[in-house]
Structure formats: structure tokens, C-alpha cells
């Protein structure tokens with residue numbers, strides 16, 4: 464008998480998360496929560512193997528899809544692959560590199576709003592807006608509707624065992640579908656250079672996508688790319704506040720920022736865990752799991768597995784990270800990975816060029832959520848007149864590789 468419980472989303476879970484994950488890895492590598500009727504794997508190799516095996520571990524019929532129209536994250540092949548191929552062209556390295564100037568421009572504009580104040584809520588005033596403006600423009604969401612979408616996606620973070628998925632998923636999702644129904648109607652009349660127009664034109668085996676598929680696609684593009692990237696940037700800002708020596712290294716040498724972003728992803732996975740469903744009886748660590756059971760892949764625990772990462776609880780922007788699981792793996796590997804990495808890199812390049820030294824006004828608090836690693840706010844204070852130059856350093860922007868400098 465044990466009193467150990469893994470039940471993410473409970474009021475104090477987020478503060479204890481990494482202790483719980485350690486016990487999961489060490490003592491319960493295959494864990495069963497009978498109350499909430501799910502299993503969980505937490506070791507790096509197990510999470511990687513299950514995420515890569517779509518035959519035995521399906522993405523269909525899990526709690527993630529409850530109250531939602533099907534979308535690629537909740538689909539299996541062959542429909543998953545066919546639908547994903549339609550939009551993957553918009554996320555190729557070349558297409559993502561092309562939007563870098565726009566990402567930098569948005570980052571600039573946002574920082575201009577608070578730079579002279581010497582104080583801001585980095586989450587509410589910067590991290591919240593950068594990803595949503597970028598993906599909103601890619602999809603074709605008009606600027607005046609952006610805030611409505613943001614409110615809906617933020618409501619979804621707050622899913623906990625207490626709130627259930629009705630209030631926090633069904634209701635905001637319905638509003639998102641309504642918004643997109645209207646926007647798609649407008650696009651049917653007037654095509655533009657955006658993802659909604661591309662999806663309306665797209666065909667699989669000579670057939671257009673159904674209205675449900677269109678809505679599901681628009682939904683996943685706007686929801687999957689918003690909070691995750693917001694939290695990567697906001698959480699990373701806090702990590703650098705906790706490690707000012709490492710922040711100074713990034714200010715001094717911005718070419719370290721891409722690696723720092725990988726370490727931020729590894730250290731606090733913005734999407735902590737996502738589910739699969741067993742398609743048949745499987746055996747894991749000597750435990751037999753029947754067919755049709757939900758298994759949570761705890762990315763956040765796998766990323767701190769000492770079997771994979773030496774000294775995993777140490778945050779180190781210079782760590783050599785061959786791989787981590789924060790963006791998934793296999794056929795469901797994050798479609799927006801390159802975009803998220805671009806936004807975080809450019810975001811930190813611009814932030815550190817304008818506020819090379821900052822401190823937290825208070826220690827931020829984690830929001831209870833079954834899947835997200837999210838703070839409630841990140842209030843910071845900084846000297847508005849201090850720049851890398853005034854600190855005797857080369858500015859982050861001046862020190863950037865030519866490719867970026869020419870923009």
C-alpha cells in the first residue's frame with residue numbers, strides 16, 4: 464500500500480511537481496491512478512517509445528479530445544498524416560525564417576510599450592502577445608478579434624480535476640469554433656494569403672476538407688501555439704532571473720540563446736503531459752495494461768530523468784542537449800516547433816538587448832493545470848537606462864550573427 468498520488472491540476476500539485484515526477488520515475492515507472500482512471504509513464508525512454516508507437520498507443524479517443532472536434536493532435540494515420548501534410552509547408556525552415564523580421568518587429572513594439580517604465584508584467588505585456596500576434600497573422604485572424612481568441616485559450620489552461628473539462632474546454636472551444644465559422648465564411652468569399660485560405664483550397668484525394676475538419680484545424684493551430692510559447696518565454700524569463708550569472712552570459716554572447724531556449728524547454732516543459740490510448744493489451748515494466756486505457760506521457764518528468772540527463776535539476780544554458788521531449792516525438796512531433804523556437808530566440812534577443820539586468824518584483828505563482836506549466840504573472844523591475852553597452856558589453860543585437868543583423 465502506498466499513499467503516493469500523481470494527480471496533476473490539484474491545488475498544490477504545481478509546487479510539488481518535480482518531487483512527484485522524481486517518485487514516478489524511481490518508484491512507479493508505470494503508474495495507475497484508479498480514481499481518475501489513467502496510467503502514466505515518466506522515464507525518458509518509456510515516454511519516447513510510447514510516443515513513437517502510434518499502432519499500440521493511439522491519439523484518438525483520449526481525454527484531450529473530449530468536447531472538441533477532431534484535429535490532427537487527436538487523430539491517427541492515415542487521416543492525421545494527410546491533414547498534417549497540408550499545412551506542414553507553412554512551417555518549413557525556410558517559411559519560418561522568412562517571418563523572423565516580423566517576429567522581431569512585434570517584439571520591438573511590445574517592449575517599446577513598457578521599456579521607459581522600468582517595470583512590467585513580462586507575461587501579460589510581452590510573452591502573452593508575441594506568439595498570439597504571430598500565429599494570428601499566419602492564420603488570418605483580424606487584430607480586433609485576437610483578444611477574444613487569447614481569452615479562450617487562456618481559459619483552457621485552467622483545466623483541473625475540480626473544474627473538469629466542461630467549463631474550461633467546451634465553452635471556450637465553442638466560442639473559438641463560432642469565431643472561425645465567421646472568419647471562414649468571409650474567406651470563402653475573399654481569399655487572402657493566410658492559412659485559412661490555404662485550408663479552404665486544400666484537397667485530399669480530390670476532396671475538400673469538411674467544415675468540421677477546417678474548424679478543428681484552425682482550433683489546434685491557434686490553441687497549440689499560444690499558451691505553450693507564451694509560457695516558454697515567461698518561464699524562461701523567471702529562470703534567467705533566478706540565474707543572473709547565466710543571464711549575463713547570454714547578454715554577453717547572444718549566440719548562446721538558442722541553446723538556452725532548449726534548456727528552458729527541457730527544464731520546465733510548457734506542456735507537462737499529454738495522453739495516448741492503448742489499442743491492445745500491452746506490458747510495461749511487468750505491468751499488464753488492458754486495451755482502451757489512457758496513458759499520460761509525462762514529458763516534464765522525462766526531461767528531468769537522470770537516466771538521460773546528468774544532474775537534471777540544474778539549469779544550465781550551456782548544457783549539451785542532444786534531445787528532449789518538450790515538443791514531443793514521432794509523427795505528432797510539434798508542428799510549430801520551429802516557430803516556437805524562433806519566437807523564443809528573437810524574444811530573448813530583444814528583451815536582453817533592452818533589459819539586460821532585471822529582477823522579479825515577487826516570486827511568481829504556478830497556476831493549477833492538468834497539462835500546462837504556467838505562471839499567473841511575471842512582474843519584473845529593471846533600469847530603463849541600462850543597456851548592454853552601458854554595462855560595457857556588446858548589445859545583444861549588435862552581437863548577433865550577420866543573418867539576423869541584416870534585418
Ligand code: HEM
Nearest residue numbers: 535536687688691692695733789790791795797798799803
Ligand atoms: C514552446 C511551445 C510549444 C510546445 C512546448 C509545444 C508542445 C507540443 C507537443 C508536446 C506536441 C506533441 C503532442 C503529442 O504528441 O500528443 C505538440 C504538437 C503540436 N503542436 Fe506544439 N508546442 C509548442 C508550440 C507550437 C506552436 C507555435 C504551434 C503553431 C502552430 C504548435 C502546433 C502544434 C500542433 C498543430 C501539434 C499537433 C501535431 C500533430 O499531431 O501532428 N505548437 N506540440
